[in-house]
Amino acid sequence: MKFLRQFFKQTNIKQEYNNKISIDEEYPKDWLDIHFKMYPRFNSIKLKKYNDTNLLQKTVLERRSFREFNKKYAIDFDKLSKLFFYTNRIKNKNGNSLNSRRPYPSAGARFPIEQYIVIFNGQDIKQGLYHFNVYDHSLEKIREEDSRLFFKEICNSDWISNCSALIILTCIPLRTCIKYNNRGIRYILFEIGHIAQNIMLIAENLGLHTCAIGGFDDKKIAKYLKCNKTDEYPLYLISLGK
Ligand SMILES: Cc1cc2nc3c(=O)[nH]c(=O)nc-3n(C[C@H](O)[C@H](O)[C@H](O)COP(=O)(O)O)c2cc1C
Incomplete structure (x- = not known):
């Protein structure tokens, strides 16, 4: 679909961000000001505040972005399995994939997001690129390699190479757009946020640290x-480590 190709082309980082500022410059003021919408002339009702927190509330409150990782920390296979098991799996397979559901909402249950993981430093799992097979709950090894320098360069961030792993979320828009046409692109963007939040919260709960990378x-x-000539587009990265 032409619209989809244009959307991804026109929102590439090189045009939007890289040209505006070099990494050593200070951010301009309008990038630092945080705005709050308020209705000062209307009556306001103060809401209650709480000190007690259950595990979910604590995890949500404690999540934050980390950019300092211990290069020596090797992510273990048990943590990796749990991360995928609780964030993205088919919950009700029953022998077929029709009507299956996952731990996040998907417009029309079309599930356009694919998930990969790049292992930089793993225990019981080799460095390299893996695809998460949601149907099988398995990691498919695409190739073994050390790609820390590659990601450091393409994300323009030195700290990336110290993470233990990097999750790459891609989308295959046609899965959703075949049903919702151009409006489907909105749904895909909502959906990737749902998955990413699952990943960041479960990672926090497993004692791992994360940073969302757009x-x-x-x-x-x-x-x-190797999806550059296909209708699959990388959308979001999440670094993992300690
Ligand atoms: C869509 C999105 C893209 C982001 N991209 C980057 C990024 O490219 N590099 C980075 O260091 N942080 C990135 N972040 C992290 C934000 O800078 C961070 O969430 C924000 O400063 C708020 O801090 P907190 O996550 O600790 O609450 C991104 C966050 C989001 C939601």
């Missing part, structure tokens, strides 16, 4: 995944 070179990641 700034990267689309073309280079697509090439890395």
Whole structure:
């Protein structure tokens, strides 16, 4: 679909962000001001505040972005399995994939998001690129390699190479757009946020740290995944480590 190709082309980072500021410059003021909408002339009702927190509330409150990772920390296979098991799996397979559901909502249950993981430093799992097979709950090894320098460069961030792993979320828009046409693109963006939040909260709950990463070179990641000539687009990265 032409609209989809244009959307991804026109929102590539190189045009939007990289040209505006170099990494050593200070951010301009309008990037630092945080705005709050208020209705000062209307009556306001103060809401209650709480000190007690259950595990879910604590996890939500404690999640924050980390950019300092211990290079020596190797992510273990048990944590990885749990991360995928609780964030993205088919809950009611019953022998067929029709009417299946996952731990996040999906417009029309079309499930357009694919998930990959790049292991930088793993226990019981080799460095390299893996695809998460949601149907089988398995990691499919695409290739073994050390890609820390590659990601450091394409994300323009030194700290990336110290993470233990990097999750790459891609989308295959046609799965959703075939049903919802161009409006489907909105649904895909909502949905990737749901999955990413699942990943960040479960990771926090497993004692891992994360950072959401939207700034990267689309073309280079697509090439890395070998999806550059297909209708699959990389959308979001999440770093994992301690
Ligand atoms: C869509 C999105 C894209 C982001 N992209 C980046 C990024 O490219 N690099 C980075 O260091 N942080 C990135 N972040 C993290 C934000 O900077 C961070 O969430 C924000 O400063 C608030 O801090 P907190 O996550 O600790 O609450 C991104 C966050 C979101 C939601």
